Amino acid sequence: METKPTAPFIERLNEFLSRLTPGTAAKLAAGLEREKMRGGTGLPYDLILSSIRPLLGKREGQRPGAPSVLRQFCMPFEDLLTDDRSPSPHMPHIRRSSIMPVWAWLETELLPDTLPDIARRLEEKTGGADGIAQKGSLTVLHASSSSAILSAFDESRKDGALRRKMERQLGGENVVEDARTIGRTLAVAPYLLAVRDALPRHIVDFDEGMVATVAELYDEARATSLDSAIYVPLIAVARMHEPWQILRLARKLAGFSNEDAVNRSGLAGLGEIFLGELEEIAEKVQPRRAVPLDLDDLLSKITQFAELSQNFIREIDVRRCSDWGNRILAARARLSTALTEAMAKFELELARALPLHQVGSYGRNGPRRPDISTAPNFERNEKMLACLRFLRGVASAAESIGAQSHCRTVGQQIEAYLSSYEDGLIEDLRRAKGPQLANAQAYLEMVIACRETLGDAGIAATLRRRGQVAVAQAS
Structure with missing residues (x-):
């Protein structure tokens, strides 16, 4: 008869068993089962086997x-x-x-x-x-x-x-x-x-x-x-x-590959598994009050949704007006809305990290140049880079959620901002002295990081050379 183990004993036993490899756990399980079948007593067989089952599940083969x-x-x-x-x-x-x-x-x-x-x-x-x-x-x-x-x-x-x-x-x-x-x-x-x-x-x-x-x-x-x-x-x-x-x-x-035929085959439950996952993803990306937006998590979920929905539709002919079609479209719309709301602040984050200021006396519509009067704010820089990582990463999935047009528009806005900022910054590098030169060089590294994050390695390399030439001319 198995003795009833105490709580401290169980804790120490679990700690020890958790260190075993899957192979060792399998040998231990086999020995315990043989001993139990022989009628052995005195060991907490079920407790030990229960503790090592997760390890047994990781082992390959019989x-x-x-x-x-x-x-x-x-x-x-x-x-x-x-x-x-x-x-x-x-x-x-x-x-x-x-x-x-x-x-x-x-x-x-x-x-x-x-x-x-x-x-x-x-x-x-x-x-x-x-x-x-x-x-x-x-x-x-x-x-x-x-x-x-x-x-x-x-x-x-x-x-x-x-x-x-x-x-x-x-x-x-x-x-x-x-x-x-x-x-x-x-x-x-x-x-x-x-x-x-x-x-x-x-x-x-x-x-x-x-x-x-x-x-x-x-x-x-x-x-x-x-x-x-x-x-x-x-x-x-x-x-x-x-x-x-x-x-x-x-x-x-x-x-046949259409939804009605699948339902008649008795396998509608398989479709429900994946439809449920798509709807759950769409539910999880909805903005929550007082909960900071995690762009990396949102990108992961959008990518997961795109892959799953594309493969689902590739295997099963889902009509837009059918029950499955309506559910996919509804989930897709919720995901697209979440993406649009998230990207609404991207240009603002860019402007905060790479600030401009007005020059001359032309009023609010006058020319603007990079503001290198203060050193970069690296916390804002990290937020900006997170936005750019998201923009690049979501490009391949945007069509699957009907957001390719919006992503293209935001991308064009960011491209225009960066191009204008880069030209102004090169001019500042030629003229700046002392602390402002150091600030301008720091901002240049930030812009180069932006280009690399967007996958524009060639533009980043050219920008670095332009910056080096400008600094050399200034000295």
């Missing part, structure tokens, strides 16, 4: 040793597991922290009489020569668990008291949500295991062969459970470097 019953229970949905307590609401996930509460719920409440026997039979078959018997016992475990979980949810929908009892037993709404997902995945466990075996752990290109394999397994799963078959492609998504590639499967199964 884990050594015979898998425990709990590990085999989790195999169908292993790709959906996450250590994040608040995972994305668009892509289905199962929190690792929910596994033990769900397993305990099965042991004590749903299958108290049958689960111990099923587990014992599976333990006896695991690692033995009779692979067919092990597979049969595993199928019984998954099917029995799925049926018990989904039946409990069916009953709870009819009885509020049962629902509240379920939440108490599982430990909260998040675990309840994960329990439902576990039940649904286990309903099509054989097909999820087949997907796991057929696909590489990391998919860079979801090619035609993989698409055909997943399509066949998805069709078979639909014959078993219409509600749960969607998890077959979702396992593939979890392994993809570029998840949007799963839309190739939707296009193949639909027979």
Whole structure:
């Protein structure tokens, strides 16, 4: 019987285990599972295994040793597991922290009489020569668990008291949500295991062969459970470097690449994943009062939106007047508005960092020249460079959000300002003396940095040479 560890012991144990490499963690897990199957006592097996699961998830290839019953229970949905307590609401996930509460719920409440026997039979078959018997016992475990979980949810929908009892037993709404997902995945466990075996752990290109394999397994799963078959492609998504590639499967199964055909194929949920992400990005970029604008973060989100929307539309023919089309356009409009508001201050930031002052007695419309009476403000300079980095970075994504015209206009305004400022600054370098010369040289370095930030390396190099000549003439 496992002793109950104290809080200080748990803290020290977690600190030690966190230092292990994924390979060492795998060997430790295999040894613990073997010892546990032999009936060993005195070690906090579940605590240790729970602590090293994140490391095991990072390891390539198969884990050594015979898998425990709990590990085999989790195999169908292993790709959906996450250590994040608040995972994305668009892509289905199962929190690792929910596994033990769900397993305990099965042991004590749903299958108290049958689960111990099923587990014992599976333990006896695991690692033995009779692979067919092990597979049969595993199928019984998954099917029995799925049926018990989904039946409990069916009953709870009819009885509020049962629902509240379920939440108490599982430990909260998040675990309840994960329990439902576990039940649904286990309903099509054989097909999820087949997907796991057929696909590489990391998919860079979801090619035609993989698409055909997943399509066949998805069709078979639909014959078993219409509600749960969607998890077959979702396992593939979890392994993809570029998840949007799963839309190739939707296009193949639909027979056509339009939105209506995808909906008829039962794969509308795949489209909803990416539509939800696009809408979430658009929501996150909305200006917030009293929250400083982070241009680097905004650029990252705009780039992400552009890439995702372009690939989505490339794979699926989305009509502008359709539901999906309207949602994409609405998200795009919100993103474009956020970009326009952010860029409204760019020219002002440029003028603050590279100030001008009026010369002569011509009034407000008289000529203006660089103001080199004071040294540059480097805090303003950093803000200006952030604006220019954004302007350059957003150029490739602007068309995807309908903001290319506005970006072009702002770019032209900045180009005109810089060109005029550079000419005036070169003249000042020829005439300035003492502190003002030092200020002018500092401003020259700032303008050169502006050009380099915009990607104008040739202009920057020419400007540096012009500055050197002007200073030489002045001396």
